[in-house]
Amino acid sequence: MAETKYIFVTGGVASSLGKGIISASLGKLLQARGFRVTNQKLDPYINVDPGTLNPYEHGECYVTVDGHEADLDLGHYERFLNVETHKINNITTGRIYQNVIMKERRGDYLGKTVQVIPHITDEIKRNVKALGQTGSFDFVITEIGGTVGDIESLPYIEALRQLKWEMGHNCLCIHLTYVPFLAAAKELKTKPTQHSVKDLQQEGVQPDIIILRTEHAVSEDIRHKVALFCNVEPEAVMQSIDASSIYRVPLNMQAEHLDEVVLRKTGYDPGKVPAADMTSWNAFLEKLEGANEEVRIALVGKYVQLQDAYKSIHESLSHAAAYCNRRLVLTSVLSDDLTKDNIAGTLTGQQGVVVAPGFGSRGVEGKFEALRWCRENNIPCFGICMGMQVMAIEFARNVLGYADANSLEFDERTTHNVVDMMEDQKTLINMGGSMRLGAYACQLKRGTKAREIYGKDLISERHRHRYEFNHHYQAEFEAHGMVCSGTNPDSGLVEIIELQGHPWYIGTQFHPEYSSTVLRPHPLFLSFVGAAIENK
Ligand code: GLN
Numbered sequence: 001m002a003e004t005k006y007i008f009v010t011g012g013v014a015s016s017l018g019k020g021i022i023s024a025s026l027g028k029l030l031q032a033r034g035f036r037v038t039n040q041k042l043d044p045y046i047n048v049d050p051g052t053l054n055p056y057e058h059g060e061c062y063v064t065v066d067g068h069e070a071d072l073d074l075g076h077y078e079r080f081l082n083v084e085t086h087k088i089n090n091i092t093t094g095r096i097y098q099n100v101i102m103k104e105r106r107g108d109y110l111g112k113t114v115q116v117i118p119h120i121t122d123e124i125k126r127n128v129k130a131l132g133q134t135g136s137f138d139f140v141i142t143e144i145g146g147t148v149g150d151i152e153s154l155p156y157i158e159a160l161r162q163l164k165w166e167m168g169h170n171c172l173c174i175h176l177t178y179v180p181f182l183a184a185a186k187e188l189k190t191k192p193t194q195h196s197v198k199d200l201q202q203e204g205v206q207p208d209i210i211i212l213r214t215e216h217a218v219s220e221d222i223r224h225k226v227a228l229f230c231n232v233e234p235e236a237v238m239q240s241i242d243a244s245s246i247y248r249v250p251l252n253m254q255a256e257h258l259d260e261v262v263l264r265k266t267g268y269d270p271g272k273v274p275a276a277d278m279t280s281w282n283a284f285l286e287k288l289e290g291a292n293e294e295v296r297i298a299l300v301g302k303y304v305q306l307q308d309a310y311k312s313i314h315e316s317l318s319h320a321a322a323y324c325n326r327r328l329v330l331t332s333v334l335s336d337d338l339t340k341d342n343i344a345g346t347l348t349g350q351q352g353v354v355v356a357p358g359f360g361s362r363g364v365e366g367k368f369e370a371l372r373w374c375r376e377n378n379i380p381c382f383g384i385c386m387g388m389q390v391m392a393i394e395f396a397r398n399v400l401g402y403a404d405a406n407s408l409e410f411d412e413r414t415t416h417n418v419v420d421m422m423e424d425q426k427t428l429i430n431m432g433g434s435m436r437l438g439a440y441a442c443q444l445k446r447g448t449k450a451r452e453i454y455g456k457d458l459i460s461e462r463h464r465h466r467y468e469f470n471h472h473y474q475a476e477f478e479a480h481g482m483v484c485s486g487t488n489p490d491s492g493l494v495e496i497i498e499l500q501g502h503p504w505y506i507g508t509q510f511h512p513e514y515s516s517t518v519l520r521p522h523p524l525f526l527s528f529v530g531a532a533i534e535n536k
Pocket of ligand 1: 356357358359360384385386387409464465466467468
């Protein structure tokens, strides 16, 4: 069997060029040629993981099946490749240092002075190689966060320099840069690219492939110019032009022969490897781009000002809409602004409403209003994690008549704690780990809508929360039509609630949005969007 190939993706000139999408696209193309591929993200910040970051900082926190709170790029990787990622797929500087310091305390370094080179760089290399050493992958594609030239990313670039030296053609560097268009001169400019490649070279790394992010097509002349100034073959200078959808990028990069050049440079004969079979991908894209009729969904949450804060929910809805032959029109509604008086004005015309996950009490009152509106007016409504908890509280207040019903998270003195911390969790808190993270099994109740949607009895979904539906209220809820249709088989914790007699009113304690992919749209989102379409 061929050795694992390591492909690094670095960025220059500016951040937010879409390294994650380029990495995922390359992964997709190689996978579609029959290779086993995984994507990894190295984040140069000092946080040990992004779990504690405010979504306004880096967007959504993604969660892997093994319970790692990860960078949102892992979401792109899973949505594109349809393959699960794990803790090892996302490393931060904080974790690298934490590991090194732990080893130092344990005496592993035998009295040596612990330094960035070799100890930090060795730890980085160990974490990259760990993926290849599983024997499960032909290609490990590692994206280095940040921009070349940053102080933070230096150790990563140094680790890359060493790996290229050790591995020869089994290790490549793809450098993604930006070519700005000067409107006054009507020209694309390559100077920033040349400078960022110089930065990379100064740190000892010669890129093998350069991808130019651009808003206008890049001419042959420009490609040759970049090739000449940056010591890269002209065929290895490619463009990545603005695309109507991120899901078009793999096809754009296929047209630029990215996969072919990567194969050639890693010692394969591209002619002897089957071409990338993108049939099912194309079928999805046709639906996504070809839909004429729209479906209008409102997303009610407290971080809606930042586009990336609910990335996975947005993508899941867009997958579902495409498969339902609809164009998704998503309206973000800041829950802080919602009141009894403006709720009708805000949500009238929306065919479905998603109430978002969240932490803390800001914006919760607005979520109650949105839920009440949907419940009373038969609007399809999907409550996710905190959205589900607020669904339960709204029901307890307005249907069961418990005016002070609440979650322990928002009111520690409520006499009707329909959302609470369960007894065994309280002891866990003292040990420092109170979040329920990662995939847990869920048993679906026969005869419920959830069971019908999934079409099976046992499912597994990812969690990221602290509080739970208080099962002491289960019987009373069910007697009034709010059924607990999914529970964890080991702990009995309630995972799904649904309102009988309503067209679609379902809350999930877990996050289905983390597992919707292009080729495997999530059944709950499909069903929800279907119900929204019915609601004309
Ligand atoms: N804040 C709630 C909890 O901790 C919900 C979390 C979430 O929506 N992800 O249980």
